[in-house]
Amino acid sequence: MTLLFLALHVLSATIWVGGMFFAHVALRPASLQLELEQRVDLWFATFSRFFPWVWAIVILLPVSGYGLLHSAFGNPHPMPTHIHIMQWLGWTMISLFVFLFATHFRKMTTMLKKRLIPEAALYLNRIRIIVSINLALGLLTILVASTGRYW
DSSP, X not given: OHHHHHHHHHHHHHHHHHHHHHIIIIIHHHHTTXXXXXXXXXXXXXXXXXXXXXXXXXXXXXXXXXXXXXXXXXXXXXXXXXXXXXXXXXXXXXXXXXXXXXXXXXXXXXXXXXXXXXXXXXXXXXXXXXXXHHHHHHHHHHHHHHHGGGO
16 A cells, blocks of 8 residues: 555656646746737646646645555654655645635636636736745655655
8 A cells, every 4th residue: 555655646746746847947938929818828728637637636645645654654653844844835735726726717717708818817927926836835845755754
């Protein structure tokens, strides 16, 4: 079971953080060359394909993380500091994603259905800010996960 939990955990984190990294450092700069309407449509299509994966990931990460904790360590008390940090960072990232989706993405979707492109672009920018924060938190989480047991 430990290997399954570890595989799900690492793959989930890789897909989520890697997707945010790609979006931030590659897709965003490339999309700035497009006209506003094309850019907003591209991002909406991208989010519509990526967010279902993120929903699965925000379920898999805690399940696999706690499963890994219990199967590999037998519910250690007290837990190592880096595990506490990973939990805090992970739940913060999940909360930010749920907020992003429930507010800004839904409003962006509504504006796009009405073809109110400048308004949709405002929500796209708010999503960008939250994704940037989550990307930084995700990279920090990877550093904590990979180095924490050596502290």
